[in-house]
Amino acid sequence: MREGSLPSEVISIQQIQALGVNAADIKKLTDTGIHTIGQLLQMPVRKLLLVKGLSEAKVEKIREAAKKLGGEKGSFRSAIDVLRADESRIRITTGSKELDAVLGGGIETGSLTEVFGEFRTGKTQLCHTLSVTSQLDAEQGGGMGRVIVIDTEGSYRPERVAKIAEARFGLDPTSVLDNIRVARIYNVDDQIDSNFAIAAMLAEEEEPTRLIIVDSVMNLFRTDYCGRGELAERQQRLNQYLGGLKKIAEEFAVAVVLVNQVTANPDSTFAGADAKKPIGGHVLAHASTVRVYLRKGKGEQRIAKIYDSPTMPEADAVFALAEGGVVDAE
CATH class of the missing domain: 1.10.150.20 (5' to 3' exonuclease, C-terminal subdomain)
Structure with a gap:
């Protein structure tokens, strides 16, 4: 390739x-x-x-x-072939070497990475930074590809991306923004249907897309489905949506970043339990390949914890938010 x-x-x-x-x-x-x-x-x-x-x-x-x-989907391959395929995946830098290290090199293509935390923990700022780094050359830790953004909250800011691109990486902000497609989504039906539009774009365009951002993945599911009476239907449709995203990630070698919200954890009274937990239940937990928990540190510092990963151990990384986006903490 x-x-x-x-x-x-x-x-x-x-x-x-x-x-x-x-x-x-x-x-x-x-x-x-x-x-x-x-x-x-x-x-x-x-x-x-x-x-x-x-x-x-x-x-x-x-x-x-x-x-x-x-060929036959689901046919058997040797484990060494699976390993070689995994090793060929691109890892996109987050902008912080320490955060990249606990992630095993960055955000991995072909996978769903869930990033969750309270407000002002750096979730959207990470997305802004990744929107630039995914376009960098491989030598700079980039993915050499375009970006698709599914914005369900109205929080994505192109002007912030432009500033990161120009001030930190010396890139032409117009060219960077021209490589990003943004869809403002207002209901669950359109969010699920966006998978069809994404698949059509990826299949038809010659230039590769390396990153899909969904910010946030659960916002509209919480809005459109209320109460326990609608919970089963909500989770069923969420499973359908995430299954479609996972197929897109694997088929087109794209990294998918799912921004998620948190809620109070009723089990936090027990020793060792976190006070907050990600929403979305077991459906989102099982769909995500890697789960990263962000929380506030001192000043502009933020702490990222590997909450779940098939290859990396639980570990913390300290990074900071600056004019240039996500950076290493001083």
């Missing part, structure tokens, strides 16, 4: 037309958000049968064509 390109295994859904699949049937798939062979093979057959105009015979023909191009 050349630097800055999409993963070589990403194959456009349009290629199954050469194997005898009708163009009209391919359009039905793209209209439902399926743009690559990988997405098609990840889709359960029962959901494909819900697509209007696709019979059981057509679905079988489409899947057979996809398997010829993309």
Whole structure:
């Protein structure tokens, strides 16, 4: 894979037309958000049968064509092949060497990283910084790619990103902002549907996207679903949304950062329990590959704790918020 390109295994859904699949049937798939062979093979057959105009015979023909191009999803690989794939993932610097170290090198592509904490702990400032660093060259710890922002709170500030880009990294702020696509989302339905728009962009554009920011992931789910009577439906739809994001992250080698809120922990009276816990329940906990807890320190200092990670131990990192975004604490 050349630097800055999409993963070589990403194959456009349009290629199954050469194997005898009708163009009209391919359009039905793209209209439902399926743009690559990988997405098609990840889709359960029962959901494909819900697509209007696709019979059981057509679905079988489409899947057979996809398997010829993309192989069997879920087929076995040796552990060494899995390891090599993991080692090839890009890690995007947070702007702080100490924070990068506890994360194993930075924010990892192909994964969902959840960042949670109270207000003014640096969550959105981290996103502003990552919006710039993800565009840097690999030698600078960057991802050499574009950024997509799903803004559910109205907290994303392009002027802040521009200042970080120019003052700290000496980049042209106009060029940096031109590489960032922002969607202001106001309800859960549009938030879930944004996955389809993201997949379409990533499949069609030649320039790679390396980072997707969702700030915040739970805000609209808390607003649109109230009370215990709607909790089951909320969690079901949240699971659907996060599952879609995880597939996008893996398919397109994109890092996904989920900003999350916290609530009081009723178990905090017990020894060793935190006073705050992330919202979203077990659904969000299991979907996130890495979970990072931010809290306030002295002055502009902030403390990041690795709350959960499959590869890194629990550890703290101290960083600071400055004009240049997230930086190492002095």
